[in-house]
Amino acid sequence: MNIILLGPPGAGKGTQAQYLVEDRGMVQLSTGDMLREAKSSGTEMGKRVAEVMDRGELVTDEIVIGLIREKLENTDAPGFIFDGFPRTLKQADALGELLEEMGKSLDAVIELRVDEDALVGRILKRAADAKAAGQPVRADDNEESLRTRLMAYFKMTSPLVGYYYAKGTYARVEGMRSMEDVRKQIAEKLDA
Ligand code: ADP
Numbered sequence: 001m002n003i004i005l006l007g008p009p010g011a012g013k014g015t016q017a018q019y020l021v022e023d024r025g026m027v028q029l030s031t032g033d034m035l036r037e038a039k040s041s042g043t044e045m046g047k048r049v050a051e052v053m054d055r056g057e058l059v060t061d062e063i064v065i066g067l068i069r070e071k072l073e074n075t076d077a078p079g080f081i082f083d084g085f086p087r088t089l090k091q092a093d094a095l096g097e098l099l100e101e102m103g104k105s106l107d108a109v110i111e112l113r114v115d116e117d118a119l120v121g122r123i124l125k126r127a128a129d130a131k132a133a134g135q136p137v138r139a140d141d142n143e144e145s146l147r148t149r150l151m152a153y154f155k156m157t158s159p160l161v162g163y164y165y166a167k168g169t170y171a172r173v174e175g176m177r178s179m180e181d182v183r184k185q186i187a188e189k190l191d192a
Helices: 013-024 031-041 044-055 061-074 089-101 116-132 143-157 159-167 179-191
Strands: 003-006 027-030 080-083 108-113 170-174
Touching: 003 013, 003 159, 013 027, 013 080, 013 179, 027 031, 027 061, 031 044, 031 061, 044 061, 044 143, 061 089, 089 159, 108 159, 108 179, 116 143, 143 159, 159 170, 170 179
Parallel strands: 003 080, 003 108, 027 080, 108 170
Antiparallel strands: none
């Protein structure tokens, strides 16, 4: 089973992806994590994407599609969770083609519905908690980059809701409930 978790920054995609890894042995493919890894390892690509990411803008489709292709081709898994990808219609088309090439299917696209008012607060709290615990704070977890990330989401990514709805793979869960409740809602959708 291959699924996409869709939702704005702060919706809890990473947390739920982790649960799916625990519960079902699926493999999480987070383009955000891949890009942060590239950034910290100082590769040529990492250097190129660093500023874009820190500002909260989207990295080019070519780069992220390339990263996903490489992972998909080199990872054996009972199923993949796409977290933070696709983020544009072009990425969505590319993912469809890639999966088809590999004889795989996309089984569900789950949107974590959240109250927009809560997002900025959630992320700023995450940053404050990390700082208080002496952990590193993401360079894009500041108010300005966050506004840019939200705008990128609504401009570029939210059309994917309609795209997958029309394809018939779309499902929605209530993301404002507790993490455990959201976990259960997702399980119900996947088992349906
Ligand atoms: P968020 O918590 O905002 O959902 P992620 O960890 O998924 O963030 O991604 C962090 C940053 O990495 C994004 O703001 C963007 O710059 C870049 N990025 C991640 N995935 C993609 C993608 N699929 N396409 C373009 N840029 C991406």
